[in-house]
Amino acid sequence: MGDGPSNEKGAQIMSLFEVLTIIVPSTLLTAAPLIFTSLGGVFTERSGVVNIGLEGLMGVGAFTAAVSTLGLEHAGLGDASPWIAILFAAIAGGIFALIHAVVSITFRADQTVSGVALNFLAAGLTIFLVKMIYEGKGQTPYITHNIDKINIPLLSKIPVIGPIFFQQVTYTSYLAIFVSILVWYIIFKTPFGLRLRSVGEHPAAADTLGINVIRMRYIGVVLSGVFGGIGGAVYLVTITSNYNVSTIAGQGFLALAALVFGKWHPIGAMGASLFFGFAQALSITSQQIPYLDRLPSVIMLTAPYVLTLIVLTGFVGRAEAPKADGVPYIKGQR
Amino acid sequence: MSYAIEMRHIRKEFPGIVANDDITLQVEEGEIHALFGENGAGKSTLMNVLFGLYQPDKGEIYVHGEKAVINDPNDATRLGIGMVHQHFMLIDKFTVAENIILGREPKKHGMLDMAKAVKIVKELSEKYGLDVDPNQKIEDITVGMQQRVEILKTLYRGSDILIFDEPTAVLTPIEIQELIAIMKRLVKEGKSIILITHKLKEIFECCDRCTVIRRGKNIDSMAISETNPTDLASMMVGRKVHVQINDAPYEPKEKVLEVSHLSVLDQRKVSVVNDLNLTVHGGEILGIAGVDGNGQTELIEAIAGLRKVKDGSIKVDGQDLTNQRTRKIIEAGLGYIPEDRQKHGLVLDFSVGENMVLQTYYKKPYAQSGFLKNKVITKKAKQLIQEFDVRTPSEKTLARSLSGGNQQKVIVAREVDRSPKLLIAAQPTRGLDIGAIEFIHGKLIEEKKKGKAVLLISFELDEILHLSDRIAVIYEGRIIDIVNPKETNENELGLLMAGRRKGGAEA
Numbered sequence: 001m002g003d004g005p006s007n008e009k010g011a012q013i014m015s016l017f018e019v020l021t022i023i024v025p026s027t028l029l030t031a032a033p034l035i036f037t038s039l040g041g042v043f044t045e046r047s048g049v050v051n052i053g054l055e056g057l058m059g060v061g062a063f064t065a066a067v068s069t070l071g072l073e074h075a076g077l078g079d080a081s082p083w084i085a086i087l088f089a090a091i092a093g094g095i096f097a098l099i100h101a102v103v104s105i106t107f108r109a110d111q112t113v114s115g116v117a118l119n120f121l122a123a124g125l126t127i128f129l130v131k132m133i134y135e136g137k138g139q140t141p142y143i144t145h146n147i148d149k150i151n152i153p154l155l156s157k158i159p160v161i162g163p164i165f166f167q168q169v170t171y172t173s174y175l176a177i178f179v180s181i182l183v184w185y186i187i188f189k190t191p192f193g194l195r196l197r198s199v200g201e202h203p204a205a206a207d208t209l210g211i212n213v214i215r216m217r218y219i220g221v222v223l224s225g226v227f228g229g230i231g232g233a234v235y236l237v238t239i240t241s242n243y244n245v246s247t248i249a250g251q252g253f254l255a256l257a258a259l260v261f262g263k264w265h266p267i268g269a270m271g272a273s274l275f276f277g278f279a280q281a282l283s284i285t286s287q288q289i290p291y292l293d294r295l296p297s298v299i300m301l302t303a304p305y306v307l308t309l310i311v312l313t314g315f316v317g318r319a320e321a322p323k324a325d326g327v328p329y330i331k332g333q334r
Numbered sequence: 335m336s337y338a339i340e341m342r343h344i345r346k347e348f349p350g351i352v353a354n355d356d357i358t359l360q361v362e363e364g365e366i367h368a369l370f371g372e373n374g375a376g377k378s379t380l381m382n383v384l385f386g387l388y389q390p391d392k393g394e395i396y397v398h399g400e401k402a403v404i405n406d407p408n409d410a411t412r413l414g415i416g417m418v419h420q421h422f423m424l425i426d427k428f429t430v431a432e433n434i435i436l437g438r439e440p441k442k443h444g445m446l447d448m449a450k451a452v453k454i455v456k457e458l459s460e461k462y463g464l465d466v467d468p469n470q471k472i473e474d475i476t477v478g479m480q481q482r483v484e485i486l487k488t489l490y491r492g493s494d495i496l497i498f499d500e501p502t503a504v505l506t507p508i509e510i511q512e513l514i515a516i517m518k519r520l521v522k523e524g525k526s527i528i529l530i531t532h533k534l535k536e537i538f539e540c541c542d543r544c545t546v547i548r549r550g551k552n553i554d555s556m557a558i559s560e561t562n563p564t565d566l567a568s569m570m571v572g573r574k575v576h577v578q579i580n581d582a583p584y585e586p587k588e589k590v591l592e593v594s595h596l597s598v599l600d601q602r603k604v605s606v607v608n609d610l611n612l613t614v615h616g617g618e619i620l621g622i623a624g625v626d627g628n629g630q631t632e633l634i635e636a637i638a639g640l641r642k643v644k645d646g647s648i649k650v651d652g653q654d655l656t657n658q659r660t661r662k663i664i665e666a667g668l669g670y671i672p673e674d675r676q677k678h679g680l681v682l683d684f685s686v687g688e689n690m691v692l693q694t695y696y697k698k699p700y701a702q703s704g705f706l707k708n709k710v711i712t713k714k715a716k717q718l719i720q721e722f723d724v725r726t727p728s729e730k731t732l733a734r735s736l737s738g739g740n741q742q743k744v745i746v747a748r749e750v751d752r753s754p755k756l757l758i759a760a761q762p763t764r765g766l767d768i769g770a771i772e773f774i775h776g777k778l779i780e781e782k783k784k785g786k787a788v789l790l791i792s793f794e795l796d797e798i799l800h801l802s803d804r805i806a807v808i809y810e811g812r813i814i815d816i817v818n819p820k821e822t823n824e825n826e827l828g829l830l831m832a833g834r835r836k837g838g839a840e841a
């Protein structure tokens with residue numbers, strides 16, 4: 001890290017600056033998939049449909065991203081492959097989420113059960129397909145064109161800030177932050193957003209004003225699939241590079257937690273995702289950080305989850321979910 | 335001349351009940367038309383049909399003389415029909431302006447134009463004299479203002495036929511006067527209004543014509559000028575109605591409720607009950623009169639154990655119940671008819687029968703060795719349904735699907751039947767028809783005769799004056815005077831409620 005101020009206190013004592021140059025990029029990297037997925041959660045739950053299936057949707061996204069990146073690479077698309085793969089994953093996630101929409105909105109089945117079913121279905125289906133496509137192997141080959149960590153031109157040259165925030169990062173992280181702001185804008189500043197929130201709060205009232213509750217909820221759920229798919233894809237093309245059973249292990253649930261921690265607000269969800277990303281980054285990078293490296297690794301590995309629990313129980317306070325979240329809408333019922 | 339609204343031979347069935355049976359309703363252009371009928375007669379159902387929320391099984395609708403098909407509220411809105419629902423259709427977390435423009439949002443470059451929305455709402459509210467603050471959230475404003483928001487919603491959509499479903503049930507007397515003035519102004523602007531109310535006074539104050547329905551059937555339509563309150567009342571109930579007067583001698587017994595130096599905070603942590611003292615004896619009905627928001631809600635919630643007491647004590651029958659668990663308070667002998675029936679009184683998704691044993695289900699004879707005795711519960715429910723004339727297809731029907739007034743009857747039946755030592759009745763007749771009011775007043779007087787203590791809270795001064803043995807006037811969280819109903823009148827009470835103390839006697 002030659003650009004930073006030189007370390008004058010000796011090699012073994014790391015300056016805060018150096019710690020930050022390790023932790024911050026790592027936080028941004030691990031947070032990005034969570035941000036996308038929790039934004040998906042914002043759409044569905046703001047419309048009044050609980051979607052526990054985010055985990056499964058990430059799985060579908062990651063699987064689709066792996067398979068399509070491999071295919072696109074093969075077709076010679078090179079560095080563009082993972083980006084196009086993310087698009088495919090978004091579409092696949094959206095379609096997969098339709099199952100949840102039909103079951104829980106049209107047939108008014110229990111939303112939690114349907115979401116859980118979605119998770120099982122995703123895990124089973126993707127692995128089955130992997131085995132089918134790759135001749136019985138339990139995992140896909142590694143993709144060769146990932147979205148790499150880079151130094152962002154110009155910005156990375158800014159003293160102090162550059163090395164912390166703009167070196168060794170991926171574009172997807174900044175895309176995620178940008179999209180959070182976009183989602184905030186859509187939810188709070190557009191007629192669509194107002195209507196989406198209205199069906200999540202009081203569908204009967206929205207109905208009397210001529211808003212199509214069923215359609216709005218379908219849109220909410222499908223968008224959660226699109227964003228969950230993107231989240232899973234980003235996780236694959238930036239972090240794991242291949243897909244197997246354990247690729248998505250709890251990421252979707254963390255995103256769900258981020259949604260609650262962020263109080264169903266896009267910026268809140270982003271902030272919470274960054275916090276969980278930070279907790280994960282701590283455990284990943286602890287070996288490089290003074291003092292932390294002396295702690296037993298179990299502690300560092302469980303830290304993100306313990307932190308999550310503490311935060312969810314202690315600091316969130318009474319989280320206010322949309323009023324009609326999880327309640328099927330029956331026209332004409334009082 | 336054609337009618338603004340003509341509904342011909344409307345029929346609407348629900349599982350187990352015919353809510354509308356061949357009903358015809360004709361509303362002339364520019365009039366206020368009263369729709370009058372008992373609880374569960376089918377008024378809300380008929381209006382929901384007109385507004386496109388329900389599809390009629392039979393019948394036709396004509397709007398301004400033209401046949402109309404109303405499949406959903408969109409169609410109704412397009413035809414100029416707007417509705418203020420019995421239970422408000424407002425989104426608590428949205429602002430006034432957002433609630434009004436929802437579904438027809440003003441836009442700029444595809445984005446919400448909230449500045450314009452606020453401006454439109456301000457203009458509308460000035461034009462019709464409906465005072466609202468566009469930027470406040472619904473959860474922070476009074477019920478009266480919420481209702482004005484509902485009216486503005488319809489006006490914003492350009493409605494010229496307005497349906498008001500029991501708008502006055504939740505309003506204080508002052509707000510009712512304001513609403514009547516508003517309705518008169520709207521009619522002058524060329525709108526036609528259908529008004530549902532159980533209060534004869536209001537009908538005779540502002541309506542031109544009236545249609546009476548009973549048990550889903552048409553009884554009659556007439557001009558208000560050609561009828562009188564007594565006739566109208568008996569036409570609706572189907573028999574003569576007697577006003578219940580508390581004529582049993584006033585023989586107070588031992589103290590049942592003793593509230594001393596009570597202080598209670600509201601949600602915003604503002605002290606709304608301040609060092610309040612109050613005693614209710616067995617064998618008396620004590621009425622609390624006061625303008626809404628002077629601490630009466632918090633006072634009774636504190637007694638019922640639903641709100642924390644900051645200072646002071648509450649005793650029932652000598653037993654200290656300050657800040658005790660609700661079950662303990664109930665077992666000590668409290669009965670409670672809460673103000674908000676949907677929030678505190680009922681579990682809407684439980685059946686009528688289950689709702690009737692909510693405090694007693696765990697005790698004999700309703701439970702034994704940890705199991706519910708459904709037969710006993712059903713029998714009890716059937717008995718109460720009969721005795722209190724709850725209009726419901728069966729005791730298995732969900733409380734949610736009952737008409738507003740019948741939901742209220744379920745609560746009253748449950749509480750009165752236990753014959754508790756102390757019965758708190760907060761707005762016990764809100765939303766009830768004249769027949770039901772008569773009945774419940776009779777029940778409260780009966781409790782008094784049995785030597786029980788009754789604490790009555792009501793915004794209806796008539797009700798307070800008729801039933802109470804003593805009237806305590808509450809003002810800014812204190813009882814500022816206790817008066818004898820036989821020696822006072824509405825005017826004097828009104829002055830006291832505004833905080834003007836007479837004599838200077840401390841309560």
Ligand SMILES: Nc1ncnc2c1ncn2[C@@H]1O[C@H](COP(=O)(O)OP(=O)(O)OP(=O)(O)O)[C@@H](O)[C@H]1O
Pocket residue numbers: 332333334348349351352353371372373374375376377378379380420725726727735736737738739740765
């Ligand atoms: N959605 C529904 N499902 C089942 N039954 C219903 C439904 N809506 C109304 N009913 C029944 O139809 C009857 C008429 O109800 P409605 O609400 O029209 O009465 P109402 O005249 O408005 O009474 P109130 O003065 O108490 O409001 C009642 O017996 C009620 O239980």
Ligand SMILES: [Mg+2]
Pocket residue numbers: 377378379420499500737738
């Ligand atoms: Mg009604």
